[in-house]
Structure formats: structure tokens, C-alpha cells
Amino acid sequence: xxxxxxxxxxxxxxxxxxxxxxxxxxxxxxxxxxxxxxxxxxxxxxxxxxxxxxxxxxxxxxxxxxxxxxxxxxxxxxxxxxxxxxxxxxxxxxxxxxxxxxxxxxxxxxxxxxxxxxxxxxxxxxxxxxxxxxxxxxxxxxxxxxxxxxxxxxxxxxxxxxxxxxxxxxxxxxxxxxxxxxxxxxxxxxxxxxxxxxxxxxxxxxxxxxxxxxxxxxxxxxxxxxxxxxxxxxx
Numbered sequence: 001x002x003x004x005x006x007x008x009x010x011x012x013x014x015x016x017x018x019x020x021x022x023x024x025x026x027x028x029x030x031x032x033x034x035x036x037x038x039x040x041x042x043x044x045x046x047x048x049x050x051x052x053x054x055x056x057x058x059x060x061x062x063x064x065x066x067x068x069x070x071x072x073x074x075x076x077x078x079x080x081x082x083x084x085x086x087x088x089x090x091x092x093x094x095x096x097x098x099x100x101x102x103x104x105x106x107x108x109x110x111x112x113x114x115x116x117x118x119x120x121x122x123x124x125x126x127x128x129x130x131x132x133x134x135x136x137x138x139x140x141x142x143x144x145x146x147x148x149x150x151x152x153x154x155x156x157x158x159x160x161x162x163x164x165x166x167x168x169x170x171x172x173x174x175x176x177x178x179x180x181x182x183x184x185x186x187x188x189x190x191x192x193x194x195x196x197x198x199x200x201x202x203x204x205x206x207x208x209x210x211x212x213x214x215x216x217x218x219x220x221x222x223x224x225x226x227x228x229x230x231x232x233x234x235x
Contacts, residue, residue: 037106038109041109166210
């Protein structure tokens with residue numbers, strides 16, 4: 001059995017770390033667009049119209065049933081085919097990063113809709129009604145009364161979404177994206193995949209600290225918001 005190669009291990013870390021920016025781009029991009037989509041789906045699910053609620057529920061059910069990697073391949077291979085046959089649009093020059101963001105935005109839209117809906121329902125309706133009765137517009141009532149309270153409820157789940165994307169997004173290597181994992185596998189391939197253990201250990205020491213930091217940030221953020229809310233009640 002060959003000895004562990006520390007120089008190869010360190011070399012992997014040095015050469016892979018710059019591609020962390022690619023990982024962060026699709027994580028933030030997917031969460032941003034997933035939130036916007038989730039907001040729309042949540043509004044459908046909260047609608048008083050049965051048809052709209054049905055559409056929202058169907059979206060959530062379908063997207064939750066499709067494995068991430070299957071959806072990724074459907075978007076990567078299917079979207080260019082659709083655009084070419086229906087609209088004569090050539091997507092051959094479109095960055096792989098775009099397909100990753102589209103895929104995970106669709107996927108996160110279902111999870112985000114549940115987070116938003118739950119957060120909204122956690123605030124008693126009487127608070128909204130009272131705010132409107134004292135003269136606030138519906139938008140202002142939501143912004144000043146509903147959103148701050150609902151955000152505290154949603155924050156732990158939003159933190160979980162970030163961590164989920166950081167790990168699940170690594171599947172992007174399957175369509176050739178050079179993010180942290182994709183670049184690492186490429187570099188390992190150049191060495192005939194002899195040093196796979198050094199590679200995966202290097203990747204672990206990149207992903208783990210980042211995940212740990214994200215967990216601490218969201219926990220501290222949630223604690224600060226709850227303390228702020230408590231002080232307002234006491235004053």
C-alpha cells in the first residue's frame with residue numbers, strides 16, 4: 001500500500017480553492033431565484049382559489065419527487081432541445097453554470113414555498129388585520145409586522161437550504177462544471193486517479209469548515225433577532 005502524499009494533498013487544496021467562487025455563485029444564485037419562485041408558489045398555495053392552490057401543491061409534489069441529478073440532466077439536455085425545436089434558439093454557448101442555477105432554482109422553489117408559507121402562517125392573522133385597521137397599507141403591514149416575525153421562524157430552514165445547496169450542488173460536476181468538486185476530479189484524472197484519497201480528504205477540509213461557519217452564522221443571526229424581539233416586548 002502506497003504512503004499518503006502530503007505534497008499532493010496540499011497541491012489539491014491550493015489548486016481547488018480558487019474554484020470555490022464558482023460553487024458560491026451557483027449556491028447564492030439558486031437560492032435567490034429559488035426564493036423568488038418559492039414566494040410565487042407560496043402565494044398560490046395561500047390563495048383562496050382552489051385551482052391556484054392545486055397548481056401550487058402540484059408543483060411542490062412533483063419537484064420534491066424528482067431526484068436532483070435527474071432534474072439536472074433534464075434541464076441540461078432538455079432545455080437546449082426545447083429551445084432549438086420550438087424557438088430556433090441555439091444554447092450551445094450557454095454556460096454550464098446557467099443550467100445548474102436553473103435546475104436548483106426550480107428544485108429550491110418547492111422547499112422555499114413551504115418555508116415561506118409556514119413562516120407566514122406562524123404569525124397570527126389578527127396582527128395583520130389590526131395593522132390594516134390602524135391605517136397601514138397591506139404591503140406596509142406585511143413588511144413591518146408579518147415579515148420580521150415570519151423571518152425569524154424561517155431563518156433556521158434558510159440556513160439548512162444554504163448547507164443543502166453547498167453539498168447537493170456538487171452534483172454539477174456530472175455535467176462538466178468546474179466547481180470545487182469538478183475541478184478536483186479533473187486534477188485527479190490528470191494524475192490517473194491514483195491519489196483519490198488525498199483528493200477527497202482535501203475536499204472534506206474545504207467543505208466542512210465552510211458548512212461549519214454557515215451553521216454558526218445562521219445560529220448567531222437567529223439568536224440576535226430573537227433577543228431583539230424580546231427586548232422590544234419588554235420595552
